[in-house]
Amino acid sequence: MTAVPDLVEVVDRLLAPEGGCVWNRAQTHASLARYAVEESYELVDAIDSGDDGELREELGDVLYQVVLHAGIASAAGRFDLEDVAAGVRDKMVRRHPHVFGDEHADTEDEVVRVWRAAKAAEKAARTSVFDGVPRAMPPLERAVKLLERLEERADAAIVLAAVVGSHGRRGAGERAGSAGAPGGDRPTAPADGAGAAGAPGGDQGPGPADGSGADGGVAAGVDVAWGAGLLAEVAAAREAGIDPIASLRAAVGRLEGEARAGE
Incomplete structure (x- = not known):
């Protein structure tokens, strides 16, 4: 080569x-x-x-x-x-000991378990399961990644409830549930949808990633309650087996398609 x-x-x-x-x-x-x-x-x-x-x-x-x-x-x-x-x-x-070592992993779930164990050993100095999640990720992708990490904790539901409360939770769950396949099976991605994972990275917008202003207050145009409701929607969609990132990308793709057709 x-x-x-x-x-x-x-x-x-x-x-x-x-x-x-x-x-x-x-x-x-x-x-x-x-x-x-x-x-x-x-x-x-x-x-x-x-x-x-x-x-x-x-x-x-x-x-x-x-x-x-x-x-x-x-x-x-x-x-x-x-x-x-x-x-x-x-x-x-190191992270594939089931291929290069003595570990055994015959299913995708077992591979994920082995991978996480190997990664945890490498990152033993980390003090939080959220360490290593880039703050510069687009908010939706970051929300999904943080929710995935949160699932590793026993108090996941308590932590999520402390943020979203009851704001939009019931409506979000009903809407997410109605969109998903019976029994919570993952629905088939639309033809114009993206892959299972969103695009990595993303430019960090002006100001802190949490939407606070320079003085520590909430920046103009930021509605934390609305954001909490959207976070509840994302969490409920994941519970229903829906990929929030691919689903939103599919909808945005259709929006662009309809707009272009009308030009």
């Missing part, structure tokens, strides 16, 4: 002090963060399109972001692409 080393050489040439690209040399990990997010969203669009050409191109753009970040770090003598690849290689081996 020669294309990957060739790509590393291209990036090294772009970052070269002599004869390189002035724009690339001016970039930092922070200045490039937005492009990593944008390219990830474009990758998800390509996956949804089912077009192999688009998928291959967008995978390449995401790979370029990885190589460029590694090139910037390498130029500063911190780490390089080989270190990045070695790190994720070793992590995947």
